[in-house]
Amino acid sequence: MSENQNQTPVVRCRDVSRTYQKDAIPVHALRSVDLDVHAGEFVSLAGPSGSGKSTLLNIIGGLDEFDGGSVQVDGVELDGLSPAALSALRLEKIGFVFQAYNLLPVLTAQENVEFILQLQGIDKQQRRERAAQALDNLGLGELGERRPGELSGGQQQRVAIARAIVTRPVLLVADEPTANLDSATTEELLVLMARLNSEQGMTIVTATHDPMVMSHAERQVHLSDGRIDRDG
Amino acid sequence: MPLKLILQLSARNLFRYPRRNGLLLLAIAFALAGATFTNALMRGWQYDMLDRAVENLVGHVKVQTEEYRDDPNMLHSFALPQGYQPEISGVAIAGWAPRINVPAVLLSERESRGVQLVGIDPQREDISFYADLNIVGENLSGTADGRIVLGQELARQLQTSVGRKVVVLAQGADGKNRERGFRVAGLFDAQAESLEKAVAFTGLATAQAYLGGSPQAGSEGLVTEISVLLADEPQRLEAVDSLGSEFPDKLVADWRTLQPQAAEMFALADMGIYIIFLFMMGGLAFGLVNTLIAAVMERVRELGMLRAIGMPRRVVLMQVVVESMLIMIVGIVLGLAAGILSVAALADGIDLSAFAEGIDAFGMSALLIPVLSTKDLVMFSSLSLLLGLVASIFPALRAVRITPLMAMNR
Ligand SMILES: Nc1ncnc2c1ncn2[C@@H]1O[C@H](COP(=O)(O)OP(=O)(O)OP(=O)(O)O)[C@@H](O)[C@H]1O
Ligand SMILES: [Mg+2]
Numbered sequence: 097m098s099e100n101q102n103q104t105p106v107v108r109c110r111d112v113s114r115t116y117q118k119d120a121i122p123v124h125a126l127r128s129v130d131l132d133v134h135a136g137e138f139v140s141l142a143g144p145s146g147s148g149k150s151t152l153l154n155i156i157g158g159l160d161e162f163d164g165g166s167v168q169v170d171g172v173e174l175d176g177l178s179p180a181a182l183s184a185l186r187l188e189k190i191g192f193v194f195q196a197y198n199l200l201p202v203l204t205a206q207e208n209v210e211f212i213l214q215l216q217g218i219d220k221q222q223r224r225e226r227a228a229q230a231l232d233n234l235g236l237g238e239l240g241e242r243r244p245g246e247l248s249g250g251q252q253q254r255v256a257i258a259r260a261i262v263t264r265p266v267l268l269v270a271d272e273p274t275a276n277l278d279s280a281t282t283e284e285l286l287v288l289m290a291r292l293n294s295e296q297g298m299t300i301v302t303a304t305h306d307p308m309v310m311s312h313a314e315r316q317v318h319l320s321d322g323r324i325d326r327d328g
Numbered sequence: 329m330p331l332k333l334i335l336q337l338s339a340r341n342l343f344r345y346p347r348r349n350g351l352l353l354l355a356i357a358f359a360l361a362g363a364t365f366t367n368a369l370m371r372g373w374q375y376d377m378l379d380r381a382v383e384n385l386v387g388h389v390k391v392q393t394e395e396y397r398d399d400p401n402m403l404h405s406f407a408l409p410q411g412y413q414p415e416i417s418g419v420a421i422a423g424w425a426p427r428i429n430v431p432a433v434l435l436s437e438r439e440s441r442g443v444q445l446v447g448i449d450p451q452r453e454d455i456s457f458y459a460d461l462n463i464v465g466e467n468l469s470g471t472a473d474g475r476i477v478l479g480q481e482l483a484r485q486l487q488t489s490v491g492r493k494v495v496v497l498a499q500g501a502d503g504k505n506r507e508r509g510f511r512v513a514g515l516f517d518a519q520a521e522s523l524e525k526a527v528a529f530t531g532l533a534t535a536q537a538y539l540g541g542s543p544q545a546g547s548e549g550l551v552t553e554i555s556v557l558l559a560d561e562p563q564r565l566e567a568v569d570s571l572g573s574e575f576p577d578k579l580v581a582d583w584r585t586l587q588p589q590a591a592e593m594f595a596l597a598d599m600g601i602y603i604i605f606l607f608m609m610g611g612l613a614f615g616l617v618n619t620l621i622a623a624v625m626e627r628v629r630e631l632g633m634l635r636a637i638g639m640p641r642r643v644v645l646m647q648v649v650v651e652s653m654l655i656m657i658v659g660i661v662l663g664l665a666a667g668i669l670s671v672a673a674l675a676d677g678i679d680l681s682a683f684a685e686g687i688d689a690f691g692m693s694a695l696l697i698p699v700l701s702t703k704d705l706v707m708f709s710s711l712s713l714l715l716g717l718v719a720s721i722f723p724a725l726r727a728v729r730i731t732p733l734m735a736m737n738r
Binding site: 150154157159160179180183184185186187188190191192194196197198200201202203207211212214215217259260271 | 343344629633635641
């Protein structure tokens with residue numbers, strides 16, 4: 097997105113490495129990764145299993161540590177942030193959609209979207225409105241009173257997206273959001289995400305094996321053995 | 329801290345594992361109901377004991393002469409100051425009574441019996457069992473009443489009855505034996521036969537005239553004791569102090585000193601209550617910790633997700649703590665309700681007369697009336713809440729150690 101190139105990128109990774117110890121053997125999940133994601137981009141991380149997609153996504157999302165380099169989200173350097181500060185940053189700046197277990201089974205869809213606003217200390221009236229609007233936005237206007245157990249897999253993931261965007265994050269992080277869905281539902285969800293990106297300018301980074309997901313993303317970053325070997 | 333959210337989540341999570349939480353709730357409620365009920369029985373027994381000890385003319389605090397303790401007779405009486413009124417700053421007095429209490433022999437035409445002759449002001453005896461006695465015939469009309477009231481059993485043994493005369497033999501203040509005839513005004517019926525055999529009442533002024541001779545100036549005559557009943561039993565030691573400085577040459581003692589056996593039983597009952605409760609709570613603590621840990625371990629993914637999207641650790645911690653407290657609160661309410669209802673159902677007392685001989689040894693009445701002590705219930709509830717808090721610490725610490733990545737790597 098050339099018009100965004102001179103602004104501060106939403107994500108700025110420089111020389112990021114991550115090495116895990118597995119049975120005392122070092123596993124290099126990421127090796128010196130450089131990546132910029134600009135506002136309004138829809139980036140898909142691709143690559144074979146074990147290539148480091150989830151690791152990179154987790155680091156960008158402030159969920160995992162990294163042992164070398166620098167990661168900035170919305171201009172904030174993550175290196176050296178305390179766990180509490182990272183937690184606050186996730187709450188305020190990032191929306192998450194995981195493969196599964198996104199929702200609290202004891203809350204209704206509406207409540208699942210609302211409670212994150214409650215964590216942010218937003219008042220009841222506003223919470224109601226914003227959650228209802230987010231659900232509407234994702235075609236779930238009628239289902240607010242249902243609990244996750246009463247929703248299909250695709251509907252549950254849409255509620256998760258509503259929950260992720262209701263806080264108006266600078267970045268939406270989605271690791272294999274469609275892995276548990278059939279192809280028709282996957283397509284639906286992808287159309288929704290693409291619409292969020294194009295209509296509302298939501299910056300999205302997702303990781304997937306799914307060629308269908310890749311086709312919806314405007315920018316594909318291909319990882320292999322912990323390195324970016326193709327971008328664009 | 330979003331307390332509303334925490335409460336909402338915790339409350340809903342209670343219904344998530346209905347079987348497990350239901351069983352735990354039942355156990356807590358059962359323990360509290362049991363504690364409430366046994367406590368009411370023990371308190372009932374204890375108060376009955378206290379009442380009997382205190383009402384057996386002891387009162388909460390008593391003033392006597394030193395010598396009277398070892399040799400209770402008229403020689404060791406003392407002069408009651410004119411217009412005397414016990415006044416103790418900061419201590420409310422429920423009532424007080426001056427008395428003469430000396431050994432005497434009662435003679436009828438046919439029999440003789442040794443008793444305690446007690447000279448009383450009947451208007452003042454609302455502090456002792458005297459006021460509750462069922463009297464056949466007439467009560468003493470006042471302190472100058474020259475008649476006598478006997479126990480029914482004593483009258484039976486003396487083969488006398490209301491309206492007949494008995495002769496009383498006792499040692500006077502001068503050490504000489506004196507003799508006086510008394511007409512029987514009435515016969516009292518006490519639940520304990522031993523009491524019916526042991527005491528006979530007459531007017532205090534009558535007893536003073538009979539045993540003490542003419543009163544000295546500035547005195548209301550001789551008495552052997554002043555008995556004081558307080559509004560609050562726990563203030564007895566302050567009362568002992570205050571009366572002690574008022575009567576420096578007298579022996580001032582509380583009922584626990586005067587009736588050491590009853591006092592010991594009283595303390596034993598106190599301890600028994602706490603021990604029973606602690607045992608019940610100890611068992612519950614295990615159940616509670618286990619249930620909470622299971623609940624945390626089953627929700628690792630969910631808690632990890634919550635941490636991932638930015639729920640602060642302290643909110644996760646509070647969620648587990650509040651969940652534990654909620655279970656406890658519901659259990660406490662149910663348990664107390666069940667306990668109080670079962671006590672209410674037995675409010676008329678439990679008839680133990682079938683075991684009358686056995687229980688007499690324990691200093692009990694034939695009718696055990698359970699007593700609910702608000703103070704005890706408050707203590708049970710707050711200790712249970714404290715337990716809920718303590719039991720949640722370990723599971724809560726486990727919950728906050730869950731990281732977002734733990735949730736995803738499963
Ligand atoms: N917590 C961990 N401990 C040890 N090794 C790990 C850990 N997390 C990831 N790895 C290793 O790091 C490498 C990269 O893993 P990652 O999950 O990022 O791959 P991925 O591209 O997301 O794979 P997939 O497509 O299967 O999800 C793998 O070799 C993996 O085994
Ligand atoms: Mg992955």
